[in-house]
Amino acid sequence: MELTGAKALIKCLEDIGVEVIFGYPGGVLLPIYDVLYDSKIRHILVRHEQCAAHAADGYARATGKVGVCMATSGPGATNLVTGIANAYLDSIPMVALTGQVATQIIGTDGFQEADITGITLPIVKHSYLVxxxxELPQIVKEAFYIASSGRPGPVLIDLPVDISKEQCVxxxxxxxHLAGYKPTIKGHARQIKQAAKVICSAERPLIVAGGGILRSKAWDELRELVKLTRIPITTTLMGKGAYPETDDLYIGMPGMHGTRCANYxxxxxxxxxxxxxxxxxxVTGKxxxxxxxxxxIHIDIDPAEISKNVEANIPIVGDA
Structure with missing residues (x-):
């Protein structure tokens, strides 16, 4: 099937199951908006591009699906940055679609040209300049896979306007096909066995649950663990909602904004x-x-987080 780049993009988003795009139109996005008008994907018009990024972030938190936002080139794209950074720091799956000046103009300081892939480099899991x-169908599939797998986070796709009009099959x-990207999902059996031994022998153990519980939808397993072990539990700000706060074993949030009981x-x-x-x-203070x-015992899907701030006696890399 031969389609324009814009039609291929929307078709791919439909095939993936995208239901909502939060966006604000601009000149280089018009080919995409023309196609989106007839699509079953719902477009929610915001009043500022930053709202689009934050709305996509909130949608992802509420539904567990990848949030999608869209903005035009230059100032439109840069207005997404705060929302993208928020999603990156909180490990929220998001795909940000940005329009870009025509391919032959890139690098010439064209009207509303900005190197958005460079600007967002420290705050995305990955970025693409189409x-x-x-390449579009492959890029879109990869972007959604990267955003939602391993430690979730935002991925940016920068699409020049001429590519939106170009024909493709x-x-x-x-x-x-990502040979170098293989997130570790299951923890090492030997480390898990060692952790179980230490938990059983501890006299005053405490569970600290974070946002990883929510990202991996492991709240039922967490409740079962607490029920089985009768270990008191505290949740970080990002972990709120992972465990019922009315339960007798829940002692509140730790840290600067936490409860005296949790910190003690x-x-x-x-x-x-x-x-x-x-x-x-x-959370830690000094x-x-x-x-x-x-x-x-530190369990986290991102090996870079293990022993980064607090030394782990038993590190376990894997999905919560």
Missing amino acids: KEAK YKGDFSP SLTECDLVLAIGMRFDDR LSAFASKASV
């Missing part, structure tokens, strides 16, 4: 079981004094 329309059967428990416990959290400075009597 160079040919035929749409096959529709693309699958991600962290001071006196002999084991911290940290699940899907990153030991943020608002690192040398944080849980100074405790051993630490």
Whole structure:
């Protein structure tokens, strides 16, 4: 099936199952909006591009699906940056679509040209500058896979206006081919067994659950763990909602904005079981004094977070 780049983009989004796009139109996006007008995908018009990014972030948090936002080139794209950064820091799956000046104008300081892939480099999992329309289906499939797998986060697709009009063959059967991207989902069996031994022998253990529980939809497993072990539990700000706060074993949020009970428990416990959290400075305070009597079991899908702030005695890389 031969389609324009814009039609291939919308067709691919439909095939993936995208239901909503939050966006604000601009000149280089008009070919896409012309196609979107007849699409079953719902477009929600915002009053500022930053709203589009934050709305996509909120949609992803509420539904568990990848949030999609769209903005035009230059100032439209740069207005997305705060929302993209928020999604990156909170591990929220998002795909940001940005329009770009025509391919032959890139690098000439064209009207409303901005190097949005360079600008967002530190705050995305990956970014794409589309160079040919035929690449679009593969890029879109890869972007959604990267955004939602491993540690979730935002991915940016920058689409020059001439590519939106270029003809390409749409096959529709693309699958991600990312040889260097293989997130570890299951923790190492030996480390899990070692952690279980330490948990059983601990006298004053404490569970600290973070946003990773929500991202991996592991709230039922968390409740079962607490029910089975009768270990008190505290949740970080990003972990709120992962465990019922009315339960007798829930002791509130830790850290600067937390409860006295949670912070005292962290001071006196002999084991911290940290699940899907990153030991943020608002939780730990002075690192040398944080849980100074405790051993630490740290479970996180991102190996870069293990022992980054607090040294883990038993590190487990895997999905919460």
